[in-house]
Amino acid sequence: MALENLRAYKVCYLLPMPILQPSSSVSSLPRISCVVTRKWRCWRMGQSQPTHTRKKNSMQLPRAAAAAVDIEPQNASTSNSNVLLEVKGLTAVVTESRQEILKGIDLIIHQGEVHAIMGKNGSGKSTFSKVLVGHPDYEVTGGTVIFKGENLLDKEPEVRCHSGLFMSFQSPVEIPGVSNMDFLRMACNARRSTLGLTELGPLEFYGFLSPKLAMLNMDPKFLDRNVNEGFSGGEKKRNEILQLAVLEADLAILDEIDSGLDVDALQDVAKAVNGLLTTKNAVLMITHYQRLLDSIKPTYVHIMENGRIVKTGNASLAKQLEEGGYRAIADV
Ligand SMILES: Nc1ncnc2c1ncn2[C@@H]1O[C@H](COP(=O)(O)OP(=O)(O)OP(=O)(O)O)[C@@H](O)[C@H]1O
Ligand SMILES: [Mg+2]
Numbered sequence: 112m113a114l115e116n117l118r119a120y121k122v123c124y125l126l127p128m129p130i131l132q133p134s135s136s137v138s139s140l141p142r143i144s145c146v147v148t149r150k151w152r153c154w155r156m157g158q159s160q161p162t163h164t165r166k167k168n169s170m171q172l173p174r175a176a177a178a179a180v181d182i183e184p185q186n187a188s189t190s191n192s193n194v195l196l197e198v199k200g201l202t203a204v205v206t207e208s209r210q211e212i213l214k215g216i217d218l219i220i221h222q223g224e225v226h227a228i229m230g231k232n233g234s235g236k237s238t239f240s241k242v243l244v245g246h247p248d249y250e251v252t253g254g255t256v257i258f259k260g261e262n263l264l265d266k267e268p269e270v271r272c273h274s275g276l277f278m279s280f281q282s283p284v285e286i287p288g289v290s291n292m293d294f295l296r297m298a299c300n301a302r303r304s305t306l307g308l309t310e311l312g313p314l315e316f317y318g319f320l321s322p323k324l325a326m327l328n329m330d331p332k333f334l335d336r337n338v339n340e341g342f343s344g345g346e347k348k349r350n351e352i353l354q355l356a357v358l359e360a361d362l363a364i365l366d367e368i369d370s371g372l373d374v375d376a377l378q379d380v381a382k383a384v385n386g387l388l389t390t391k392n393a394v395l396m397i398t399h400y401q402r403l404l405d406s407i408k409p410t411y412v413h414i415m416e417n418g419r420i421v422k423t424g425n426a427s428l429a430k431q432l433e434e435g436g437y438r439a440i441a442d443v
Contacts, residue, residue, distance in 0.1 A: 223392075237281050237397065261274075281397075295354065296313065319357075363392070404426055
């Protein structure tokens with residue numbers, strides 16, 4: 112069920128709601144809907160409310176996270192005008208088991224910044240990203256998340272995406288029966304319509320896509336294949352960045368985008384991400400390794416431990432980690 116949830120999540124997350132409605136006249140509906148589990152469709156069509164978006168959560172007072180985290184969010188004293196994301200005291204549990212994973216996260220990301228989150232396996236990095244994009248496996252139990260001045264936790268997953276929040280998965284899912292090209296174009300048009308832009312037809316879209324493919328050194332033949340189906344690990348990661356390039360997100364969350372990439376692919380992906388960075392957007396990348404940070408320079412490096420950000424520094428923190436392991440930074 113976990114994989115099905117994730118697959119359905121990716122489809123629902125990137126595509127507009129009407130495509131998922133049985134009454135939709137969109138011709139690609141049968142192919143799209145076949146990969147969306149019945150459970151998920153019921154869930155998304157309002158027959159039951161996702162727990163993580165219940166108003167109750169957004170009304171809860173932020174937990175006194177400062178007491179639990181031994182660092183202040185960086186740039187706390189700078190102007191709020193260019194804040195993209197502000198997370199305060201975020202706590203979350205696994206929806207089914209009620210196990211608490213996030214235990215009070217504080218993080219502020221401004222436009223133009225690159226943040227890296229590092230941390231031991233199982234410290235909660237992926238959970239944090241998935242909670243931000245509204246994954247139903249998790250329920251927010253406290254804290255606040257403001258994205259571009261609005262309460263993110265109240266929004267449906269696809270609204271979060273179309274308003275400019277993108278996440279590339281640590282393990283990208285295959286979506287059988289859905290062509291990569293159709294998927295990218297529908298996702299792109301959903302975002303464009305949110306921005307008040309005209310939708311792109313197939314030919315126009317191909318013109319829009321071509322330079323992005325070239326930037327990633329991706330063969331156009333990947334467009335004719337089903338989303339990630341049979342792709343190698345590295346090809347899947349490139350495809351995630353292609354989705355990001357198409358969506359032109361304001362905040363990109365990249366969960367271990369470097370894992371499974373060969374040296375050349377890492378350079379292609381890093382070049383593409385650097386090429387997408389502007390003074391208006393930002394990147395939050397999760398990684399275990401310094402090598403990614405050599406190519407995509409972080410403004411801040413955070414260390415996550417047991418569901419909290421316990422240390423924040425600059426790129427030198429990652430270097431210390433690389434050289435001496437987590438023990439080396441424990442007392443810094
Ligand atoms: N859906 C879930 N059901 C049960 N446990 C979960 C679930 N999601 C996360 N966890 C648990 O929460 C903890 C944090 O997981 P998470 O995937 O966020 O770690 P991570 O920091 O991304 O680790 P890694 O570096 O290995 O990717 C782990 O112990 C994991 O088993
Ligand atoms: Mg992870």
